[in-house]
Amino acid sequence: MRRFFLVLANDIRRHLRSPWTLLIFIAIPLFMTALIGIIFAPRSEGNELPSIPVLVVDNDKGLGSKLLVGAFDADQLKKMFQVTLTDQADGDKRMAKGKASAMVVIPKGFTLDLLEAKPVTLLVVKNPAEQFLPDVVEEFMKTIAVMLSGAVQAFAEEVKGLRAMLNLKLDSFPWERLAPEFGKAQKKVVAAAKFLDPLLIRLKTEETRAAGARPPVTAYSIFAVILPGMAIMFLLFIVQTVMRDLLSDREDGKLRRMLTTPLRPLELIGARIAGGWIMGLLVLAVMVAVGTLVFRVAWGPFGYFLLLAAVAAFWTAAFFALFHALVRSRNQAGALGAPIILAFSLFGGSMMNPEVMPKAFKAVGIVTPNRWFIDGAALVREGRFPVLSLVVLFASGLVLLALAVPALRRRASV
Amino acid sequence: MLEIKNLTKSYGDVVALDRFSLDLKKGEVLGLLGPNGAGKTTLISILAGTVRDFTGTVTFEGRSLFADRSMKNRLGVVPQDMAFYDDLNAMDNLLFWGGLYDVPRADLKRRAAELLEVVELSDRAKEPVKNFSGGMKRRLNTAIGLLHKPDLLLLDEPTVGIDVQAKVSILDIIRSVGAAGTAVIFTTHQLAEVEGTCSRIAIMDHGRILAQGTLDALIRIVGEKDIVEFTGEFAAAAFSEALQDLAGDGLELLSVADGLASLAVADTGRIPKVMDRLFQRKLAVTDMKIKTPSLETVFLKLTGRSLRD
Numbered sequence: 001m002r003r004f005f006l007v008l009a010n011d012i013r014r015h016l017r018s019p020w021t022l023l024i025f026i027a028i029p030l031f032m033t034a035l036i037g038i039i040f041a042p043r044s045e046g047n048e049l050p051s052i053p054v055l056v057v058d059n060d061k062g063l064g065s066k067l068l069v070g071a072f073d074a075d076q077l078k079k080m081f082q083v084t085l086t087d088q089a090d091g092d093k094r095m096a097k098g099k100a101s102a103m104v105v106i107p108k109g110f111t112l113d114l115l116e117a118k119p120v121t122l123l124v125v126k127n128p129a130e131q132f133l134p135d136v137v138e139e140f141m142k143t144i145a146v147m148l149s150g151a152v153q154a155f156a157e158e159v160k161g162l163r164a165m166l167n168l169k170l171d172s173f174p175w176e177r178l179a180p181e182f183g184k185a186q187k188k189v190v191a192a193a194k195f196l197d198p199l200l201i202r203l204k205t206e207e208t209r210a211a212g213a214r215p216p217v218t219a220y221s222i223f224a225v226i227l228p229g230m231a232i233m234f235l236l237f238i239v240q241t242v243m244r245d246l247l248s249d250r251e252d253g254k255l256r257r258m259l260t261t262p263l264r265p266l267e268l269i270g271a272r273i274a275g276g277w278i279m280g281l282l283v284l285a286v287m288v289a290v291g292t293l294v295f296r297v298a299w300g301p302f303g304y305f306l307l308l309a310a311v312a313a314f315w316t317a318a319f320f321a322l323f324h325a326l327v328r329s330r331n332q333a334g335a336l337g338a339p340i341i342l343a344f345s346l347f348g349g350s351m352m353n354p355e356v357m358p359k360a361f362k363a364v365g366i367v368t369p370n371r372w373f374i375d376g377a378a379l380v381r382e383g384r385f386p387v388l389s390l391v392v393l394f395a396s397g398l399v400l401l402a403l404a405v406p407a408l409r410r411r412a413s414v
Numbered sequence: 415m416l417e418i419k420n421l422t423k424s425y426g427d428v429v430a431l432d433r434f435s436l437d438l439k440k441g442e443v444l445g446l447l448g449p450n451g452a453g454k455t456t457l458i459s460i461l462a463g464t465v466r467d468f469t470g471t472v473t474f475e476g477r478s479l480f481a482d483r484s485m486k487n488r489l490g491v492v493p494q495d496m497a498f499y500d501d502l503n504a505m506d507n508l509l510f511w512g513g514l515y516d517v518p519r520a521d522l523k524r525r526a527a528e529l530l531e532v533v534e535l536s537d538r539a540k541e542p543v544k545n546f547s548g549g550m551k552r553r554l555n556t557a558i559g560l561l562h563k564p565d566l567l568l569l570d571e572p573t574v575g576i577d578v579q580a581k582v583s584i585l586d587i588i589r590s591v592g593a594a595g596t597a598v599i600f601t602t603h604q605l606a607e608v609e610g611t612c613s614r615i616a617i618m619d620h621g622r623i624l625a626q627g628t629l630d631a632l633i634r635i636v637g638e639k640d641i642v643e644f645t646g647e648f649a650a651a652a653f654s655e656a657l658q659d660l661a662g663d664g665l666e667l668l669s670v671a672d673g674l675a676s677l678a679v680a681d682t683g684r685i686p687k688v689m690d691r692l693f694q695r696k697l698a699v700t701d702m703k704i705k706t707p708s709l710e711t712v713f714l715k716l717t718g719r720s721l722r723d
Contacts, residue, residue, distance in 0.1 A: 006513045010499075018501050253495025257558075260462040260491040261514035262483040 003263045007271035008278075015242055015279055022279070025238045026286050029230035033295065037223045051082045052133045055091045055103040062111025064148070068122075069106075071144050081137075095125055102126050102137035114152055223295035228377035229350035231287045232312060232370045236341040238283050239316040240333075243276040246324040246408065247333055255412065265412040269405055273321045280313030300380035308376045311390050315369050315397035322400050325407035344368040369393060415440045415597050416479075416566055421470035423456055423621075430456040431468070432621035438599065440565075443592035445608030445615045446601040447713060453621040454601040455494070458570045461599070462491045474566060487516050490564030490596075494571045496551050497558075500544040504535050504554055507543060512561035522561065529557040532587060549580025556584050560591065567591055569600035573607060585611045605709045615709070617716050624716045633707045639666070639678035640706055642685060644692075646699035647673060656695040660688065 015022060054072065058065045072083045086094070091103045105123035113120045124141050126134030249255040258268060288305070291297040299305045323340075327333045345351050347361050348370025354362060365371040376389030416438040423431040430453045438444055448454050459465035461472060463480060472479040479485055498507045508526035517525065530536040533553035538546070543554065556572055569588065573581045588611055592598050602608060608615050609629055616626035625632055644653075650670045657677075661667055664680030665688070679685065682704060692699055705711070 003514055006510065010502075010510045013506075014499060014501050253493050253497040254499070256459075256462075256464045256495070257491065257493055257497035257511070258514065259464050260486065260489065261511070262486045262516065263514045264483070 001267075003261075004267040004271050004274075007258075007263070007268055008274050011242075011245060011271065011275040012278060015275075021241055022238060022283060025234050025241070026283055026290075029227070029234040029287065030290050030294075033223055033227045033230050033291075036226050037295065052080060052102075052136060053082045053084070053100040054137055055094055055100045056083055056085050057088050057091045057103060057105045058085060059088070059108040060106045060110035064111035064114045065106040068104075068110075068144060068148070077140075081140075091125075095127065098127055098129050100127060101130050101133035104137070104141060114148065117152055223291065224297040224299070224381060225353070225378075227287065227291045227295065227297055228374050229345070229348075229370065231284055231291075232348070232373040233341065233345040233350040234287075235280050235284055235313065235316055236344060236369070237338075239276045239280045239313070240320050240323070240337045240341065242279045243272060243317065243320040243324055244330060244333060245275075246272055246321070247327070247330045250411065251330060259412065265409050266405070268412065269321070269408045273317050273401070273404070276317035276320060277310075277313050280316050281310060284309045284313060298381065299377070300383055304380045304385055305377070308373065308380060308386055308389060308393075311393045311397065312369055312373045312376075315393045315400070318397045318400035318404060319369070321404035321408060325404050325411055344370050347371070349374045415442075415475060417471075417473045418461075419471045421457070421460065421468060421472065423453075423460060423465065423468040429621050431460070431470075434470070434618075434621060434623065436616065436623065436626075438566075438597045440597055441592055441595045442614055443588060443598040443600070443612045445612035446599060446618060447603075447605065447608060447615060447709075448601070448618040452619045454618065455570055456621075458491075458568050458599070458601060461566075461568055462489065462493075484516075487562060488565045490559040490562065490567040492556050492559035492567070492569040492572050494574060496555050498543060498551075498554060501542060503540050503542055504530060504546075505539040507554065508558060508561060511558045515562035517562050525561055525563075529560060533557045534583065549576040549583075552576045552580055553583060556587055560587070563596075565596060567596050567598045567600075569598065571601055571603065573602065573604065581607070605713065609709055617713055619716070625712070629709060632709060632712045639664075639680050640682055640704050641668070641711060642677045642679055642682075642688075643703045643705065644675045644677075644699050645673060645701045646697065648675075648692075648697040648699070650675070652695065652697060653692075656691050656697060657688065660684075660691065 056069055056072070058069060069083070069085065071077070072081045084100070088105065091105070094100055095103050103125040105125065107121060107123070110120050110122075122141060122145060124134075124138050126138060128134075249258070255268075259265065288299060288309070292299065320337075323337065324333060327336060345368075347364040348368030349357065349365060350370045354365065354371065354374065357365070372389040372392050376386030376393075379386040379389070416436075418434060418436040421431050421434040422429070432453075434453070434457065436444075446454050446457070456465060460468055461479065463486065474485065474488065477485065479489070498511065502510065505526060508529065509522060512522045512526060513519075527536070527539075530539050533556065535550060535553060535557070538550065543551065546554065552572065552575075556569070559567060559569070567588075572584055572588075576584075585607060588598055588600060592613065600612075613628070614626060615629060615632060617624045617632070650672050653670050653675050654667065657665075657667060665684055666678040668676045668678050670676075677688070679688075685702075685704075689699070689702075
């Protein structure tokens with residue numbers, strides 16, 4: 001065992017003395033995580049939409065159009081929309097310059113047509129340079145259109161009377177006839193109020209923590225989702241680099257020299273695999289530390305995550321022990337290693353969210369360590385013990401190890 | 415001390431060692447000479463324990479050299495490859511490689527420091543080996559094989575590709591190791607190296623020893639005759655015919671070609687008579703060289719080819 005620890009200590013010392021490769025493999029995933037997180041995370045912690053600039057061209061200037069414009073000014077909507085009243089020419093000019101997300105054009109005669117229950121058309125001009133905000137305006141206008149149409153139909157009789165009176169002059173206006181119309185309308189409103197207040201259906205919003213549900217997305221939780229995928233991908237790269245000693249020592253004669261000493265092949269193989277495991281764990285520890293301190297990632301219970309990281313590093317070391325027992329040379333290892341790692345990462349969910357992956361990708365993903373590590377990390381984040389990930393990674397790691405050791409022993413007999 | 419009997423090793427149809435036998439005494443330095451493919455490296459590899467599946471026996475002080483792992487503590491190997499870690503410094507390399515043997519840590523540090531003095535690297539002990547010259551690396555490679563004070567030292571072409579100064583240094587080390595009682599086998603292509611370093615020389619080819627002994631004993635194999643080489647503008651047949659009646663009686667025509675011929679002569683006093691005859695026959699000789707018997711001539715006579723072939 002003394003020689004086992006001597007080789008192990010020597011390997012770790014060598015890699016730590018020339019740390020550039022390790023540092024690069026640690027820095028890249030952290031940088032990528034930061035980049036992806038910054039691009040895709042919400043801009044503020046309250047998840048509020050930015051205020052949407054909307055131009056309104058009121059060609060009607062009647063009661064209906066004023067109600068419509070006023071709708072934008074309601075309490076909650078005031079924050080959402082930034083409304084500017086303008087004329088058609090100025091509106092077109094501003095839209096051409098991309099100064100607003102959308103322009104709503106209210107046609108002339110809108111109020112009268114509405115009161116006569118004739119179909120009217122509101123025009124919504126959307127800014128093609130923006131992705132979501134014009135759609136919000138469009139949806140809002142559809143809702144307003146439905147509400148107004150409903151109101152006009154519900155109060156059709158009263159509206160009809162009102163329409164007839166609108167053409168009369170002020171001095172000949174039959175004020176006395178208004179009272180019955182208002183009386184009817186009042187009855188309908190009171191009747192409706194019985195149903196509307198309190199509303200039979202109320203909407204209550206709350207955040208769920210049920211099984212399978214994800215916590216709300218914030219900038220920091222996006223890092224927590226991305227970083228495990230990046231970490232396992234670069235863990236694979238690092239362990240492959242570290243364990244390439246199995247080949248380089250054979251190619252440049254150091255293995256032959258070691259075998260002339262009392263060192264047993266099994267001690268050497270064990271030390272190399274343990275070295276890969278320890279280096280992998282060390283690198284994961286650095287990523288976790290940076291993730292916690294810089295990206296404020298909450299990993300979940302530390303013990304669970306440590307166990308998951310240890311098992312993932314073990315799987316990786318066992319895999320590359322077998323890989324290096326099967327390939328012929330350093331060049332071949334370099335040529336085959338990177339595509340295998342990238343394939344693991346693609347199908348395993350390091351490169352895209354597994355939830356949006358095609359079914360075929362997901363199916364292939366179950367044979368990758370990335371998938372099990374990412375799934376396990378997600379469970380740990382929710383405070384749950386990742387038993388399935390641990391069992392799968394550990395058991396398959398043992399199988400890989402059982403295949404790798406005899407293969408490496410054969411290769412050690414030069 | 416070391417006894418090798420009927421060692422045979424084949425790679426497919428190629429016989430690398432063919433019933434190879436050899437004895438080596440304590441403190442003896444054996445130079446193993448042979449052209450490429452003669453079986454030298456295979457022999458060293460078998461003795462070092464890195465090649466298996468052979469027949470024959472190898473005993474060291476009466477025990478099989480491969481009896482158990484403890485025997486490896488008695489064996490030092492200096493491979494042809496620069497087998498150490500370039501990214502470590504010289505001292506750390508010595509401590510690591512020495513640590514693989516059963517040497518107490520304190521002794522190992524002292525021994526490493528001593529050896530760095532011997533190989534003249536003590537002032538570069540803390541420098542990464544990747545910064546060393548080829549000669550310095552060779553010296554470090556040799557030092558690693560000596561850390562645990564082996565009783566049997568195997569060196570496979572330890573002076574390949576280095577400058578004269580480093581070569582002299584390594585040969586000095588080999589001589590002093592032998593003088594200290596270690597049995598040494600070293601292979602080389604350089605005849606001059608074995609002439610000045612080895613107490614015994616073995617010439618091998620096709621997996622067998624063709625001849626072995628001290629330098630003087632080997633030279634006696636080709637006799638005491640000097641070799642005379644003629645170059646000029648002459649036809650081979652005319653040259654042979656001119657000296658036909660002078661052959662025998664201490665003069666032997668070794669080889670003749672158009673423009674180049676060599677004779678073995680027991681007495682250089684006969685050379686003027688040879689020149690006279692060639693002059694009478696109008697054979698134009700432009701140059702003549704007299705060579706005394708050497709290991710090279712022995713090697714040529716035994717293997718039929720130059721050492722570099």
